[in-house]
Amino acid sequence: MEPTAPVAWEVQKISTIFIRNRKAMDPRQRNADSEDEWIQAKETDRVTVLKTQDTKETCLPTVKNTQRKMPRVPAHLRERALGMQQGGMRTADVARTINCHVRTVRRLRQRYRESGRTADHPRSGRPRVTTPAQDRYIRISHLRDSFAEISTVCNVTYNFHIHSFPWFGMDIGGTLVKLVYFEPKDITAEEEQEEVENLKSIRKYLTSNTAYGKTGIRDVHLELKNLTMCGRKGNLHFIRFPTQAMHRFIQMGRDKNFSSLHTTLCATGGGAYKFEEDFRTMADLQLQKLDELDCLIQGLLYVDSVHFNGQPECYFFENPSDPQNCLKRPCCLDNPFPMLLVNIGSGVSILAVHSKDNYKRVTGTSLGGGTFLGLCCLLTGCETFEEALEMAAKGDSTNVDKLVRDIYGGDYERFGLQGSAVASSFGHMMSKEKRDTISKEDLARATLVTITNNIGSIARMCAVNEKIDRIVFVGNFLRINMVSTKLLAYAMDFWSKGQLKALFLEHEVCQKEIEVNAMCSKTKAVVVRVVTGYWLTFIP
């Protein structure tokens, strides 16, 4: 375990680039690796320009140079190019319109056909090891002494190595922020001594409490104990708090001077984009953004591969239409592809996954967990997801929904509709008398049934359209939610007439039986990434 090598390389790279920047008249010839270097390069450029006092001459070749090279086609134009192609325009015309080569358009189309996306293929190359702060430091030290040995610079900068706890991963969703924290348990006395004061306090704060502030909760039952991660042993904690409290969290990060810990927060979910700016300006923290769907799929595969307690992670329900005989059955996900992944968070995303890297978002619906909770809050005055679910478990939706038999007196034989099928969700609520007598529990139940039925119906249609027969439901909505999983299983069974089965993920830790954990699966993906990031710093 010798961390010096890659770090040294990184440091060398940064200083070389810097040297090159200083010498180059036109840094734009070089394809800038990162935004940061780009800016740096520009700054250097300006300095040079000012020195020579000859703006015109330096500017002109720049223009020429940029013109010689075909510009990269920006993302919005790629989409448009594809649209024009699908709209029946000739390839040559498309190329002319977006000012690129015909081959580029052809390749774009090819790529879209293969991957369903227009973004570039993932580039090879290691993820960045150094933070911008460290980059800055390396540059400055180079300026101070341009003849310093790389290893010396490296040693000076050696602040960002593996030991730089805390290890965090975040999934900032629409409703909830899911945070995982790795608590190292094998801290040596030496480390203990070295540990910065506020890092210690963070660790103590997070591990000794189960609730933070008004809304933060640590899911103790989900805790993964004695996990080995990058050679360190420790516990993985799962903490969640509402996205609304995000600013308070960032504020806390600032107050506790997080940025001094030289850590990069790995984050995924929409909030990673939304709050990035806030993290930077308010707490001087950089977010390492990870694609949500990548994380989701990796997380799912990771959780499945771990096989907790030797039990398969996946399960389904037998006889979902018969509440008495409804049984949970494990199911092996050895060859998981292709599968339809239905991620039910605040909204719903439906992905067709053909392999680890080959997936596409088929469609989505806005009727998801957020709708359930939102409507329940409005209809019943409840406040939390747990409350809403508890009520839903007790209620009877047939008091709220109009069934086929309420309209036709029995089965609607002409179309093979059973009398017990829901004809109109909330249909009874059209009448005032019924509205006045309805219980909150029934309303909550009806909301849940409506949402799950709808998701089941759409998922089934997508599965048929995509010709995939395996449907896996994940997502925060299914957390501690046996009711929903059963309802979804029923909906799937109903819409597909028994043809398709709904698969769910189980996550059993600490002997307790816990249903579902897309939250885990997702956040774990972040952890996996965090780990990967560090892992790379160890092995050249």
Next chain:
Amino acid sequence: MAASGQMKRSSHSMDKSIILPPDEIFRNLENAKRFAIDIGGSLTKLAYYSTVQHKVAKVRSFDHTGKEAVDEPLYEISVQEEVTARLHFIKFENAYIETCLDFIKDHLVNTETKVIKATGGGAYKFKDLIEKKLQLKVDKEDEMSCLIKGCNFVLKNIPHEAFVYVKHADPEFRFQTTQPDIFPYLLVNIGSGVSIVKVESEDKFERIGGSSIGGGTFWGLGALLTNTKRFDELLQLASRGQHASVDMLVKDIYGGGYSCLGLTGDLIASSFGKSATEDREFSKADMAKSLLHMISNDIGQLACLYAKLHNLNRVYFGGFFIRGHPVTMHTITYSINFFTKGEVQALFLRHEGYLGAIGAFLKGAEEDTDPNQYSWGENYAGSSGLMSVSPELYPMQRTRSGTFPFDMLEMDRLDRQLVNLPLLLDPSSYIPDTVDLTEDAMAREYWLSCFEEALDGVVSRAVASQPDLTDAKERAEKFSQKYQHKLKTLRQQPFAYGSLTVRSLLDTREHCLNEFNFPDPYSKIKQRENDWALKFFHKVVKSLESLNWEERQFSLVKGLLAGNVFDWGAKAVSDILVTDPDFGFEEAKQQLQERPWLIDTYNKWIERLKGPPHKCALFFVDNSGIDIILGVFPLVRELLCRGTEVILASNSGPALNDVTYSELQILTERIAAMDSVIQSGVQKEQLILVQSGSSSPCLDLSRLDKGLATVVRERHTDLVIIEGMGRAIHTNFYAALCCESLKLAVIKNSWLADRFGGKIFSVVFKYEQPCK
């Protein structure tokens, strides 16, 4: 008749006794038979079949033997009673059902009727009431099959039935031309729940899916959330709200768009998502709007998925959730566009509310004669148009006005079955009308005023045509009022009867005239002009024969064009004809524009004539009098001489001074007696007379008499000549045929001439050959 029915529904405050205007609603009840009723959640639709006695102008040749007297007119005109079949559909609110049933009972004379077909959710609720009041046996029919039957019926028989809704366009409705083959299509019926039905043929359909999230969910959940009781109020509430304050949008999660998945920031990520996380009060309007979006999007998404799965691109939406509500039409359209990226269009139906009633009626009617074997046409005079689109006006206006709110559709049985002209290049893309006045506001304004100004003339002409009937004046006054009212409606709602065109304005006028028993106001004029022109026939033919070939061809065309000037439909001409009785054939020739004409492909035509003769020419003729006798017949004669067979197609029924089939028969007989070429043509069946099946001054090549189509096909027609402003300019100007075509007309309207960049009496001579 004052109805004393007790109104039990207290939620509607209305007069307990409503006097029904019998000449406006439930018309022709005396002969009514075969009732059908569709009782929905809030509206009742009643359908019945009835026969209408119409006065029809008939012409009959005098029994001439030997030489005819010079003073005697050519033929006699008599007005006869003719019975035509008509379907009546009436829609009114459920609250009036008792009043209406009483009214029907009092007016129903025909006692043959024993059964009433009923459908809809409310059918069983009102079963006893109907049986008690009408003493008819209620026979329940399946709702969905009625719906589909009705849908097929309107799609087949009403052009411009389906439309696309575009919210910010003016007007919001884009009517679709009916495809010759209406199947297969997807019908999404959004009632309390949603049913998605795939219709493959007349009898074959299948419910391929559905959803419980539908109108009932909107109403029920909306009522719970906003404490608003009525559906219409909920919709109004929704149209005022902002969904973004309740829904969690993509940008609320991502801070902006999520470009790598192609999700824009304004997309709804989670409906009602904010109500879970934000601790505040939400406005009722916002919640209603969010709910509307949630349901519309969901239905749109499902419809798209089903359309994709079954590979269908025609998706019609119906049900009380849609029923003309612009708000829901917009959200559904939006959602369909979003989910299919514009590949599938959301289509709505103009008579959507009647489908169930039409279907139930047809089911009953099928028991003795199948109405599907006839073609039917919408009667513009008796039908109310599409209601106003503004949500503020729609439900309230009707209740406030205090009159009995109802909506009607009447369909006339046409004597003949109508089909496409087999020579159309692409029947599915054929649009008869040249200008769509719904979209062209300037043209609309002009034509509406033009028809308004011409109304007085039409009224006086109508009165003059029936000098011996005392009530003519009164009826003409009524006609004037009715037509004026129609024009007023059309000015406000140009989309009321589908795409507004000059043709539909003319047709509406004909329908209204018929309504008040003015079957053929121009019959006398036509008779006089025919008489007069016949006298010159011989002379014209003689003078033509004296010319050499080239001169003769030109003279023939010029004669045809000059003849076409004599058009009582054009105000400019009728003014001249009234003031200057000596205005004749030669004067008309002088009025014509000199060559080069406005559209001039004469040289091409001459070149073609120098080639081999045509096999068979189909000739759509226009006016009677000089036009037909001195313009058309000489040309027909020339064609016959060349060895070309000629099919003369004339209107089945009267319209303006256009020559009708029966008149043309007599005229041909007369001319044949004078001219040997025509005579031998008739005898050898080289000259055939057919009727076009229409009674309009314009021409819709997709709705022609089946007999005509058969003859055209049998004779291998390779030339179509369309004459006159109504047939060749207002309609068919751009019609593409798969054979040669010649469209000629004189523009007798300065505004229209202006538009074409010419002057009044400019000539359009458009000879086209199909692209090879």
